[in-house]
Amino acid sequence: MSLRQKLRDFFNRREAAITGGGAKAIEKQVALGKLPARERITYLLDPDTFHEYDLFVEHRCYDFGMDKKQLPADGVVTGTGKISGHPVCIFAQDFTVAGGSLGLMHARKITKIMDHAMKLGVPLIGINDSGGARIQEGVNSLAGYGEIFFRNTLASGVIPQISVILGPCAGGAVYSPALTDFVFVVDKISKMFITGPEVIKTVLGEEISMEELGGARVQTEISGNAHFYAESEQECFDQIKKLVTFIPWNNRKKADAFPAGPPKPGLDIETIIPAEPTKPYDVRNIVRAVCDDSDFFEVQKYWAANIVVGFARLGGETVGVIANQPLVLAGVLDVDSSDKAARFIRFCDAFNIPLVTFVDLPGYLPGVDQEHAGVIRHGAKVLYAYSEATVPKITVILRKAYGGGYIAMCSRHLGADFVFAWPTAEIAVMGPEGAANIIFKAEISGAADPDATRRAKVEEYTEKFANPYIAAANGHIDAVITPRETRGCLIHAIEISALKNESRPAKKHGIPPF
Amino acid sequence: MSDEPDLKTLVVDGAAYQTRFTRKFAHRKPYVAPDPTRICAHIPGVIVEVHVSRGQRVRRGDPLVVLEAMKMKNDLTAARDGTVREVHVTQGQMVARSQLLLELS
Numbered sequence: 027m028s029l030r031q032k033l034r035d036f037f038n039r040r041e042a043a044i045t046g047g048g049a050k051a052i053e054k055q056v057a058l059g060k061l062p063a064r065e066r067i068t069y070l071l072d073p074d075t076f077h078e079y080d081l082f083v084e085h086r087c088y089d090f091g092m093d094k095k096q097l098p099a100d101g102v103v104t105g106t107g108k109i110s111g112h113p114v115c116i117f118a119q120d121f122t123v124a125g126g127s128l129g130l131m132h133a134r135k136i137t138k139i140m141d142h143a144m145k146l147g148v149p150l151i152g153i154n155d156s157g158g159a160r161i162q163e164g165v166n167s168l169a170g171y172g173e174i175f176f177r178n179t180l181a182s183g184v185i186p187q188i189s190v191i192l193g194p195c196a197g198g199a200v201y202s203p204a205l206t207d208f209v210f211v212v213d214k215i216s217k218m219f220i221t222g223p224e225v226i227k228t229v230l231g232e233e234i235s236m237e238e239l240g241g242a243r244v245q246t247e248i249s250g251n252a253h254f255y256a257e258s259e260q261e262c263f264d265q266i267k268k269l270v271t272f273i274p275w276n277n278r279k280k281a282d283a284f285p286a287g288p289p290k291p292g293l294d295i296e297t298i299i300p301a302e303p304t305k306p307y308d309v310r311n312i313v314r315a316v317c318d319d320s321d322f323f324e325v326q327k328y329w330a331a332n333i334v335v336g337f338a339r340l341g342g343e344t345v346g347v348i349a350n351q352p353l354v355l356a357g358v359l360d361v362d363s364s365d366k367a368a369r370f371i372r373f374c375d376a377f378n379i380p381l382v383t384f385v386d387l388p389g390y391l392p393g394v395d396q397e398h399a400g401v402i403r404h405g406a407k408v409l410y411a412y413s414e415a416t417v418p419k420i421t422v423i424l425r426k427a428y429g430g431g432y433i434a435m436c437s438r439h440l441g442a443d444f445v446f447a448w449p450t451a452e453i454a455v456m457g458p459e460g461a462a463n464i465i466f467k468a469e470i471s472g473a474a475d476p477d478a479t480r481r482a483k484v485e486e487y488t489e490k491f492a493n494p495y496i497a498a499a500n501g502h503i504d505a506v507i508t509p510r511e512t513r514g515c516l517i518h519a520i521e522i523s524a525l526k527n528e529s530r531p532a533k534k535h536g537i538p539p540f
Numbered sequence: 541m542s543d544e545p546d547l548k549t550l551v552v553d554g555a556a557y558q559t560r561f562t563r564k565f566a567h568r569k570p571y572v573a574p575d576p577t578r579i580c581a582h583i584p585g586v587i588v589e590v591h592v593s594r595g596q597r598v599r600r601g602d603p604l605v606v607l608e609a610m611k612m613k614n615d616l617t618a619a620r621d622g623t624v625r626e627v628h629v630t631q632g633q634m635v636a637r638s639q640l641l642l643e644l645s
Contacts, residue, residue: 229584229585229609229610230584230585230636230637231584231634231636232584232636247563248563248564303555304555304556304557304558305558306547306557306558306559306560330562331560331562332562352557352559353559353560354559354560354561354562355550355559355560355561355562355565356550356552356557356559357559358550358552362564388552388553388555388557389552389553391552391565392552393568394571395568395569395571398571428553429553456553457552457553457554457555458555459553459554459555460553460554460555463554
């Protein structure tokens with residue numbers, strides 16, 4: 027063969043491989059609002075930065091007529107590239123090739139790119155679009171999944187791991203995304219479940235559609251399995267591009283700093299909070315009024331909305347924001363919100379992102395369902411995550427900080443570095459109503475007019491204890507600051523914490539209340 | 541904002557907060573204490589055997605029905621002595637989770 031022939035032969039082979047499942051299968055994929063695997067990658071990455079590997083990998087299955095079947099690239103595209111200049115390792119399952127089914131070599135391509143990501147210390151992005159295990163490959167297919175899960179676990183807290191669900195991701199396959207840090211889903215395209223509607227119908231007699239069982243809305247609103255929801259694949263990729271700018275390459279680095287712009291005018295931080303402590307407001311407006319460019323990138327926006335978590339920047343530095351949301355369930359901590367906050371805190375701590383906590387909560391959600399659902403062990407996750415975290419921890423008490431809620435929300439006692447309180451803060455063992463009812467029980471019930479006495483006692487308690495000054499007198503908070511001073515205080519606190527180096531007792535690992 | 545129509549009241553420690561409910565909270569079921577006389581399916585499945593009939597005396601530990609679910613045959617036994625007041629299922633019937641199977645007195 028001449029050199030020219032060899033080159034032509036190579037071009038033919040490459041062309042055949044990158045065509046994936048062929049024109050018809052691609053047409054079907056596109057008709058569903060889905061992009062072909064390689065187009066997804068090129069949309070997500072910076073132009074001309076994608077480098078593909080293992081294009082000529084072939085499956086090794088000879089049973090059930092598989093020896094006669096060619097599966098281009100074995101149904102998964104792997105490679106490296108850049109997002110906003112950040113290096114990433116990436117894989118994308120190709121649904122047009124045997125339904126993106128996972129066989130041993132398909133899995134080996136994925137584990138190979140995962141190993142690369144670990145060695146290079148760069149984020150891993152996995153695009154999932156697969157019918158599941160390649161049944162013909164039997165237990166080898168299961169072995170492939172297991173090897174992926176093992177690596178997901180080892181990579182956890184070392185490199186950021188992002189999962190994008192752009193098609194079905196069912197059965198054991200969903201455990202890889204579940205082990206990663208952020209899961210992105212798209213309306214009408216993503217489907218995640220352990221057992222599908224068919225099995226549920228035959229075994230249990232319950233009828234449900236894929237969308238209702240494990241569609242994008244369900245996973246973002248009800249289960250909390252997914253972190254980001256988009257209407258289209260393009261919107262989803264834009265969200266990923268944005269997320270990548272907020273997080274570091276790996277756990278030895280800090281996130282890139284960006285030039286800091288002031289918060290947008292029009293959000294008057296002094297007028298956001300109602301004077302009445304039982305009136306709601308949207309705490310995200312406080313975050314926006316404080317952070318650079320008023321740019322707050324919320325994580326798990328639709329699930330457990332009584333707590334708000336997400337990324338923002340202060341003086342150009344990425345911070346992880348955790349804020350009680352008085353607008354939803356009065357901002358209480360409960361099973362789901364504790365879970366949400368704890369996971370986010372642990373991500374930030376693992377990746378050197380300072381924590382900024384805004385506090386305004388009446389405590390924990392009362393109810394039989396909460397107690398029976400284990401609000402004790404779930405609530406304990408918040409205490410664990412905050413106490414364990416060694417990144418700079420800064421707390422701002424906006425309004426209510428009562429009882430266990432006060433302790434849990436990154437109080438001084440859990441190792442906060444700086445605790446600020448607004449003059450509107452009420453730091454007390456419980457709310458004035460509850461406290462007055464207990465302390466003055468006899469006086470109230472013995473009074474000629476119990477209601478009037480109760481009101482007077484609540485007033486008395488409020489006057490005396492519903493403020494930040496008793497906590498300040500004890501040194502539990504560091505400074506009482508005005509709303510307008512908040513941004514400056516936070517930026518200063520982060521700047522001077524840049525070299526913070528706190529260690530914890532050496533151990534194999536802790537045992538958080540999972 | 542506090543004039544929003546979807547604001548509800550949530551009472552925590554005697555204080556009434558105006559706030560929105562999550563879907564989960566809005567749909568929570570009020571707690572009902574379990575009734576030991578009502579035997580319900582703890583898992584969805586198929587009744588493969590019915591050992592008792594109406595009016596029959598049973599002793600604690602006696603088999604009542606066999607509920608097959610997830611390829612496992614579960615023996616449901618009487619938690620106490622009593623009489624079968626009503627049997628609501630027949631052999632071969634598919635039952636949902638928490639469905640009433642039989643009543644004891």
